[in-house]
Amino acid sequence: MVTRYDCLKYLAGVAGDALVLVWGGGEGSEWWHLRPSPPSVWTALGCATPMGFGLALALPHRRVVVLDSDGGILLNLGALCTLGNFRPPNLKVFVIDNECYESIGGMPTATAGRTDLAAMAKAAGIEHAETTRTLQEFKDATNRAFADNALYFIVTKVEKGTKEVPTLYLDGIERKYQFVRYIEETEKIHIISPGLQHVGKDYKGK
Amino acid sequence: MKESAAKLLVKEMKTAGIRLVTCLPDGGLKQLYFLCQNDPDFEFVPVTNEGEGVAIAAGAWLGGKRSLMFMENSGLRVASEALARLNVGIDIPVLLLMSYRGSIGDGNWWAETHGVVMEPMLKALRIPYRILEKEEDIEGSLQRAIRTMGATKNHVAIIIGGGLLW
Numbered sequence: 001m002v003t004r005y006d007c008l009k010y011l012a013g014v015a016g017d018a019l020v021l022v023w024g025g026g027e028g029s030e031w032w033h034l035r036p037s038p039p040s041v042w043t044a045l046g047c048a049t050p051m052g053f054g055l056a057l058a059l060p061h062r063r064v065v066v067l068d069s070d071g072g073i074l075l076n077l078g079a080l081c082t083l084g085n086f087r088p089p090n091l092k093v094f095v096i097d098n099e100c101y102e103s104i105g106g107m108p109t110a111t112a113g114r115t116d117l118a119a120m121a122k123a124a125g126i127e128h129a130e131t132t133r134t135l136q137e138f139k140d141a142t143n144r145a146f147a148d149n150a151l152y153f154i155v156t157k158v159e160k161g162t163k164e165v166p167t168l169y170l171d172g173i174e175r176k177y178q179f180v181r182y183i184e185e186t187e188k189i190h191i192i193s194p195g196l197q198h199v200g201k202d203y204k205g206k
Numbered sequence: 207m208k209e210s211a212a213k214l215l216v217k218e219m220k221t222a223g224i225r226l227v228t229c230l231p232d233g234g235l236k237q238l239y240f241l242c243q244n245d246p247d248f249e250f251v252p253v254t255n256e257g258e259g260v261a262i263a264a265g266a267w268l269g270g271k272r273s274l275m276f277m278e279n280s281g282l283r284v285a286s287e288a289l290a291r292l293n294v295g296i297d298i299p300v301l302l303l304m305s306y307r308g309s310i311g312d313g314n315w316w317a318e319t320h321g322v323v324m325e326p327m328l329k330a331l332r333i334p335y336r337i338l339e340k341e342e343d344i345e346g347s348l349q350r351a352i353r354t355m356g357a358t359k360n361h362v363a364i365i366i367g368g369g370l371l372w
Contacts, residue, residue: 021265041268044291047261050253054265054273057226057249062269076261078254086251172296180268191270193356 002135004096005030005163007156008067010139011094014146018063018092019055019183023048023072025103026162027096031067033165038182042172046075049093053083056091059187063090063146070097070111070155077120080153084125087151094142095155097131102160121153129153207305211370212237214344215303220247222348223272224301227251228259232278234305234371239276256281257288263300264292272352276303279324279365282331289331289361297359301351304365306337311368324365333361339369 004027012034020040022028028042043051052066073080073095083093099112111117121129128150132138138156145152170178180191215238219227226249231239243250249271253259256277263273277285282304292298307314308321328335334354338347351362 042296044261044288044295046257047264047288047291050258050261051265051268054226054228054262054267054271055269056265057251057262058266058269058271076255076258079258079261081254082251082258082262176268176296176298183269187270189270191268192359 001133001157001159002138003161003163004098004156004158005034006135007096007138007158008034010135011065011067011142014142015065016063017186018065019059019179020065020067021048021052021055022067024067024069024096027067027069029165029168030163032168032170037170037175038178040175041179042175046072048072049083050076050079052091052093053079053086053088056088059183060088060090063092064088066091066093068093068095070095070099070109070117071101073117074110074115080121080124080126083151083153084121087126089149089151091151092145093151093153095153096158097155098158098160100160102162106160118153118155121155126151126153129155131155131157133157207234207237207366207370208341209237211341211344211366212241214341216241216245218344218346218348219274222352224274224348225249226263226266226271226273227276228253228262228273229276230254230256230259230278230281231276232280232305232307234278234307234366235276235303256285260285260288260292260300260302264288264298267298267300272301274301274303274348277305278320279304279307280320282324282327286327286331289333293332293361299355299359300361301348301355302333302361302363303348304363305371306365306367307371309368309371311372328363331361333363335363335365337365337367339367341370
């Protein structure tokens, strides 16, 4: 079996300028260590994949990567059905599946039993959905996903456990600002401003 | 709601620069749904639950696309986890539009739950809101909401009150 850290390390190496949405305690810590801000953002429990979908719709010419987890996907399974019907080609969803709620002590998730998230994604309409179980399989699937202009949903079975990484100093709000400023700079658009200026031109006032 | 009010809302959405609409409407907002679903000015995303819709709208905001989620006010309860984390946690705003089911004049017994819970819940979630009761209230409402969202990075809710619903 493979560790989450080894998978994320490979992904960080090939992610390029992809916009990455993250959720998860251990997963987040490892990812921030491997690929520091700006082009990654912290999301919210159960929201990583639908937020990635929204971002993929907003910036269809950018590659959007979601780092979700078994617990995160299970909390919002309906999102698979919406994705299966829209199939945004610039979105690549990675589900790092450790088959447990690790941060609360390791209580098993449904995927430790009979639940197969990749099969559910396929049934929801996501054509390119698969499960990887070794580092080589993960690398091959990632390379296929990045080479193909299509929605991918890659579930990766990993060992339990989080790698010790240096202490993190940025919270979700600061990372959000860094992420949005990065998008503003690379897309030449304005998203966040102190207020009035943002809508001053099209606000007619009443 | 009346067709004329729904048309005014669509006009206001366009003036406010809304480009992406996610929704899980109720009977009260079905006229809005029918108008939005095939409008080429909107990217239209029907969702499976309101938490998902809110998250999609939030993701679009990160990319600079103005978005709106519309729903029955019961959806506020379903979406509350996503709304709280986005609003209080990381300051990513979402524009909400919801029907005020259960307000005075609603003849459905099941709507009482929605009416009783909505306003205290919006307050608990720190979501400022404005209730629209007349067609004259519609123009400028979403533009003002977006101005507040830009300044505060908080969600804002526009409520379609009983005066417009029935």
